[in-house]
Amino acid sequence: MAEHGQHSVQHAAAGEFDNMELVHPKTFLGKYVWSQDAKVIAIQYGVTAIAIGLVALVLSILMRLQLGFPNTFSLIDPASYLQYVTMHGMIMVVYLLTALFLGAFGNYLIPLMCGARDMAFPYLNMLSYWFYLAAVLILMASFFVPGGATGAGWTLYPPQAISPGTPGIDGGILLMFASLSVFIAGFTMGGLNYVVTVLQARTRGMTLMRLPLTIWGIFMATVMALLAFPALLVAILMMLCDMLLGTSFFMPEMLNLGEPSAHEGGSPLLYQHLFWFFGHPEVYIVALPAFGIVSDILATHARKNIFGYRMMVWAIIIIAVLSFVVWAHHMFISGMNPYFGFLFATTTLIIAVPTAIKVYNWVLTLWRGNIRMTVPMLFAIGFIFTFVNGGLSGLFLGNVTVDVPLADTYFVVGHFHMVMAVAPVLVVFGAIYHWYPKITGRMLDDTLGKIHFWVTFLGTYAIFYPMHFMGFAGVPRRYYGYGETSYIPDSMQALNAFMSVAAIIVALVQLVFFYNLVRSYFHGREAGPNPWQATTLEWQTEHTPPRHGNFGAELPVVYRWAYDYGVPGAKHDFLPQNMPPEAVEADDTVPGRRS
Amino acid sequence: MSMTVSLVFLAVLMAVFGGWLFSHSVGVRPWEAQAAGSGQRQGLGGGQLPAAATAPRVGLAVFLAVATSLFALTVSAYLMRQEMAHDWRPLAVPGLLWWNTACLVLGSVALQLAWQAARRDQLPRLWRGLLVGGGFTIAFILGQALAWWQLQSGGITLAANPANAFFFLLTALHAVHLLGGLFAWSRSLFRLQQGATPAAVRQSVELCALYWHFLLVVWGILFALLLMT
Numbered sequence: 001m002a003e004h005g006q007h008s009v010q011h012a013a014a015g016e017f018d019n020m021e022l023v024h025p026k027t028f029l030g031k032y033v034w035s036q037d038a039k040v041i042a043i044q045y046g047v048t049a050i051a052i053g054l055v056a057l058v059l060s061i062l063m064r065l066q067l068g069f070p071n072t073f074s075l076i077d078p079a080s081y082l083q084y085v086t087m088h089g090m091i092m093v094v095y096l097l098t099a100l101f102l103g104a105f106g107n108y109l110i111p112l113m114c115g116a117r118d119m120a121f122p123y124l125n126m127l128s129y130w131f132y133l134a135a136v137l138i139l140m141a142s143f144f145v146p147g148g149a150t151g152a153g154w155t156l157y158p159p160q161a162i163s164p165g166t167p168g169i170d171g172g173i174l175l176m177f178a179s180l181s182v183f184i185a186g187f188t189m190g191g192l193n194y195v196v197t198v199l200q201a202r203t204r205g206m207t208l209m210r211l212p213l214t215i216w217g218i219f220m221a222t223v224m225a226l227l228a229f230p231a232l233l234v235a236i237l238m239m240l241c242d243m244l245l246g247t248s249f250f251m252p253e254m255l256n257l258g259e260p261s262a263h264e265g266g267s268p269l270l271y272q273h274l275f276w277f278f279g280h281p282e283v284y285i286v287a288l289p290a291f292g293i294v295s296d297i298l299a300t301h302a303r304k305n306i307f308g309y310r311m312m313v314w315a316i317i318i319i320a321v322l323s324f325v326v327w328a329h330h331m332f333i334s335g336m337n338p339y340f341g342f343l344f345a346t347t348t349l350i351i352a353v354p355t356a357i358k359v360y361n362w363v364l365t366l367w368r369g370n371i372r373m374t375v376p377m378l379f380a381i382g383f384i385f386t387f388v389n390g391g392l393s394g395l396f397l398g399n400v401t402v403d404v405p406l407a408d409t410y411f412v413v414g415h416f417h418m419v420m421a422v423a424p425v426l427v428v429f430g431a432i433y434h435w436y437p438k439i440t441g442r443m444l445d446d447t448l449g450k451i452h453f454w455v456t457f458l459g460t461y462a463i464f465y466p467m468h469f470m471g472f473a474g475v476p477r478r479y480y481g482y483g484e485t486s487y488i489p490d491s492m493q494a495l496n497a498f499m500s501v502a503a504i505i506v507a508l509v510q511l512v513f514f515y516n517l518v519r520s521y522f523h524g525r526e527a528g529p530n531p532w533q534a535t536t537l538e539w540q541t542e543h544t545p546p547r548h549g550n551f552g553a554e555l556p557v558v559y560r561w562a563y564d565y566g567v568p569g570a571k572h573d574f575l576p577q578n579m580p581p582e583a584v585e586a587d588d589t590v591p592g593r594r595s
Numbered sequence: 596m597s598m599t600v601s602l603v604f605l606a607v608l609m610a611v612f613g614g615w616l617f618s619h620s621v622g623v624r625p626w627e628a629q630a631a632g633s634g635q636r637q638g639l640g641g642g643q644l645p646a647a648a649t650a651p652r653v654g655l656a657v658f659l660a661v662a663t664s665l666f667a668l669t670v671s672a673y674l675m676r677q678e679m680a681h682d683w684r685p686l687a688v689p690g691l692l693w694w695n696t697a698c699l700v701l702g703s704v705a706l707q708l709a710w711q712a713a714r715r716d717q718l719p720r721l722w723r724g725l726l727v728g729g730g731f732t733i734a735f736i737l738g739q740a741l742a743w744w745q746l747q748s749g750g751i752t753l754a755a756n757p758a759n760a761f762f763f764l765l766t767a768l769h770a771v772h773l774l775g776g777l778f779a780w781s782r783s784l785f786r787l788q789q790g791a792t793p794a795a796v797r798q799s800v801e802l803c804a805l806y807w808h809f810l811l812v813v814w815g816i817l818f819a820l821l822l823m824t
Binding site: 233269313575 | 612613626629644653654665668672754768
């Protein structure tokens with residue numbers, strides 16, 4: 001059944017859209033290390049990102065050990081606790097999620113789903129990965145320099161980021177700046193590829209309104225990242241000048257051990273504006289690809305077209321635009337003009353409208369669908385729950401008057417972990433279970449997948465739900481220990497211990513996932529070209545896994561959108577994008593119905 | 596609010612992009628399958644960029660958008676820092692900058708002529724255009740360095756005042772972008788040296804010329820900003 005689209009496929013006339021010259025390397029090194037094939041680069045990105053993500057996972061467990069069982073583990077002192085907080089945040093947001101969604105899924109899926117042979121500039125694409133790897137190595141090196149990694153918090157706020165007393169002031173902060181700069185340079189190279197490939201290298205018939213939503217999500221996220229990362233770069237450069245050359249862009253006049261510092265007049269608030277001009281879009285850089293991937297997983301596994309495709313596309317675009325005018329809601333307590341705060345509260349709440357449209361459309365896609373409870377589907381549905389939960393607490397924090405008492409408490413930690421940590425990570429897992437058969441040619445084990453899903457899903461709720469209550473109780477975030485604090489009840493310590501145990505269980509169950517990845521690679525069930533009976537082009541390739549150049553001798557021609565599931569009157573319940581209308585077999589079991 | 600500079604840039608960019616997208620999505624019924632060859636907009640060619648928008652040109656355009664974002668944000672920071680504290684002492688912009696500006700204009704013109712020569716397959720004019728263009732650009736960068744040195748020796752140091760610091764930051768950012776351009780320029784030159792035909796380097800010369808025009812416009816804006824504030 002899966003192959004029935006292959007026979008009737010028509011191809012683009014040779015040379016018309018197929019003028020890309022590919023470098024076909026002969027050596028092992030050329031094929032798998034210095035590769036210019038987007039699919040290999042995708043896997044390099046993915047493996048590196050997950051490896052560095054595991055470091056960040058270990059850091060979070062170390063933090064939980066301290067919080068759940070204070071003063072039990074002597075290796076965790078206050079300075080290293082701050083370093084864990086900082087590195088965990090920065091790695092997870094930038095080096096794991098951004099790199100995984102754009103670098104790994106972007107590279108793998110954009111050429112395949114658009115019907116292109118490869119990225120527009122394969123050499124630059126390769127360079128992008130090597131820059132990313134260098135950035136990761138520089139970041140890791142900061143653990144080993146004297147003084148260790150920086151403990152300034154992932155926001156790296158001046159003045160404390162470069163002032164004496166903050167961990168990592170000797171070398172860690174410099175390596176953080178260097179690593180981020182290299183990351184941004186590398187990302188710009190990759191981002192150019194993603195944008196140009198989507199704009200320029202789509203196959204015949206792949207109109208903008210026929211692009212799968214995965215591509216829309218990754219594309220808009222890349223556009224946002226290309227425009228937002230320069231804000232971080234400028235901020236880093238200016239802070240470097242403050243640190244090394246004695247300028248006062250951000251550094252105010254301060255007394256340090258009674259001695260006045262060399263700086264005067266600098267504005268830490270200026271840094272916050274620049275940082276959050278990058279930082280808030282960054283949230284959506286992580287979220288938009290997740291939105292897109294979830295839409296495709298839901299449609300495929302519910303055998304139903306996505307509800308309101310055009311609305312979904314425009315919601316992605318509107319979210320992308322609005323996310324550039326909400327940055328100051330991270331700064332309500334920074335001392336800025338309160339009227340200014342209300343402006344940003346308003347734009348923040350407006351962003352809930354397109355986001356809610358997306359959630360409704362996902363639920364309506366499931367409505368009366370032929371839902372198959374596969375592992376990717378479980379993760380996708382888990383995402384909807386988690387994203388709604390995290391999004392709702394965002395409505396609290398988006399209001400100035402509610403944010404002021406809740407700022408810097410565990411409520412914030414609970415909120416952003418639900419909405420931009422757990423929710424996108426669930427999509428990452430769903431996407432890996434969904435596309436692993438195409439990448440390796442084998443299916444992942446279903447039972448192990450379901451164990452992985454349920455423990456991860458319920459476990460993350462056990463970790464992050466109680467944080468909201470702790471926030472209401474006023475427990476401040478980022479603290480190494482609470483000691484004797486009169487307003488924090490003892491029950492909070494019991495809650496902390498519970499959350500830590502849950503975190504350890506969730507971390508351990510990821511081993512099941514990695515075992516599944518490795519075992520299935522060798523012993524998994526053969527997947528065939530299209531195990532999920534999906535419509536998009538990556539499932540219609542001649543070979544599984546696809547070879548360099550993706551498609552056979554000719555590129556596919558696209559005749560329809562990506563969501564022709566359960567089309568009335570058609571014999572099969574899905575019509576691949578490259579199936580011409582005249583090749584659609586009518587359903588002769590239903591009298592009087594023609595396609 | 597000084598962030599307006601960056602927001603206006605983003606708004607213009609998004610409006611252009613959104614308008615283009617709108618023209619390709621309004622009235623389109625994505626759920627309808629289309630037979631081969633029917634319907635321009637919705638049909639097989641729909642949504643493709645015009646033939647003139649080759650991958651390298653689109654790539655350059657995207658990169659220019661990134662660079663514009665970088666400069667717009669730095670200008671925003673400049674204006675914001677000026678408002679936020681009372682320690683801003685404007686510096687007298689060295690007169691040398693006018694000469695440097697003239698160099699950059701001539702460099703841009705020369706590269707435009709080189710592009711023209713490459714299109715018309717005139718090798719000697721291409722050589723001349725490239726060499727003159729690169730020469731004036733190098734003169735511009737050396738001139739900027741000289742202006743830095745003049746300021747430094749006149750006691751206007753980097754750390755003394757935020758106005759000075761921003762002067763050095765903005766000119767340095769701009770010069771770094773030019774150096775990147777010179778790298779691409781030297782590669783075209785090298786290929787010509789190796790015996791490449793004008794047609795073979797036309798694309799890279801074209802990209803260089805467009806990039807130079809962009810950096811000239813950026814310099815014009817930065818220079819005006821430095822003169823006015």
